[in-house]
Amino acid sequence: MTVVTDAELAAEAASGNPDAFGRLVERHAPAARRVARLFLQDGDDADDAVQDGMLSAWRAIDRFDTGRPFRPWLLRIVLNSARDLRRRRVVRRTEQLPDSQASRTPGPEHETDRRLLRARLDAALATLPERQRVAVTLFDAEGYPHAEIAALLGVPEGTVRSDVFHARRALRKELAPFLEEVR
Amino acid sequence: MIGHDPFDAQPDAALGRLLREHLDAGDDGAFVARVRGMLASERDTSWDVLTRWARPGLAAAASIAVGLGLWLALAGNPEPSATLADAIRPAGAPATVLAGAQAPSSESVIGALMVDR
Numbered sequence: 001m002t003v004v005t006d007a008e009l010a011a012e013a014a015s016g017n018p019d020a021f022g023r024l025v026e027r028h029a030p031a032a033r034r035v036a037r038l039f040l041q042d043g044d045d046a047d048d049a050v051q052d053g054m055l056s057a058w059r060a061i062d063r064f065d066t067g068r069p070f071r072p073w074l075l076r077i078v079l080n081s082a083r084d085l086r087r088r089r090v091v092r093r094t095e096q097l098p099d100s101q102a103s104r105t106p107g108p109e110h111e112t113d114r115r116l117l118r119a120r121l122d123a124a125l126a127t128l129p130e131r132q133r134v135a136v137t138l139f140d141a142e143g144y145p146h147a148e149i150a151a152l153l154g155v156p157e158g159t160v161r162s163d164v165f166h167a168r169r170a171l172r173k174e175l176a177p178f179l180e181e182v183r
Numbered sequence: 184m185i186g187h188d189p190f191d192a193q194p195d196a197a198l199g200r201l202l203r204e205h206l207d208a209g210d211d212g213a214f215v216a217r218v219r220g221m222l223a224s225e226r227d228t229s230w231d232v233l234t235r236w237a238r239p240g241l242a243a244a245a246s247i248a249v250g251l252g253l254w255l256a257l258a259g260n261p262e263p264s265a266t267l268a269d270a271i272r273p274a275g276a277p278a279t280v281l282a283g284a285q286a287p288s289s290e291s292v293i294g295a296l297m298v299d300r
Binding site: 018021022025026029030033034035037038043046047050051054055058059117118121136137139140141142143146168171172175178179182 | 192194195196197198199200201202203205206207208211214215217218219221222223225
């Protein structure tokens with residue numbers, strides 16, 4: 001069975017086929033939702049942002065250059081939606097902060113608990129500058145190449161490598177016991 | 184953890200897995216179905232807007248076309264450029280009789296008419 005490329009689906013979508021765009025959503029929604037969560041630190045807000053981003057991309061699909069990769073184009077739109085939403089909901093996020101602060105100091109008896117891992121990850125990610133968080137997630141969790149991340153974030157590729165390096169170092173230190181378990 | 188080159192160009196599978204699991208919202212199928220539904224309704228909405236705009240647009244275009252047609256018809260069929268002299272001139276009377284600045288004498292009028300006969 002031939003795999004239809006993103007560019008082919010995007011071209012079909014640009015001719016007004018919502019089903020073709022729906023297939024692109026299906027391909028890229030999981031990664032887009034994860035990255036939006038990094039920005040918004042709230043699952044519902046992240047989904048709202050991804051949904052808004054997807055609809056914006058659908059409205060602009062006829063302006064997409066099919067000679068270029070689709071994934072960074074879509075993710076850039078989603079990230080812009082996430083940033084817009086975060087600006088609008090900054091007060092709500094501030095109110096949520098005490099909960100995540102409290103979850104940073106769980107007792108040692110729950111070392112293996114999933115909640116501890118979650119708390120550790122939250123805490124570790126919170127210490128990272130936003131660009132490092134996004135760079136390491138896109139690189140290690142989503143498998144994006146450095147060049148694509150650089151294009152997406154609008155920074156040189158060397159900056160992305162450096163961001164991934166610093167973020168990894170911090171995360172590996174914080175998550176050492178958990179990483180040993182999953183390796 | 185030890186032995187991992189921080190500048191390694193390969194993704195760290197273990198770290199990546201932890202991050203993915205941590206950030207995974209779950210139920211991607213339901214999310215995608217919701218967005219697909221919105222795409223369809225977005226398309227419907229766009230067509231509705233176009234349709235709403237199309238009706239008055241077509242009416243305006245038709246009115247403009249009718250007006251333009253009338254104007255062109257009138258412009259292509261101008262009124263005859265008749266002068267006062269043409270209107271009052273008896274058939275066959277030479278224009279010279281009426282073109283002068285002075286009123287013609289009765290002899291010249293009768294003479295001109297007699298010549299034409």
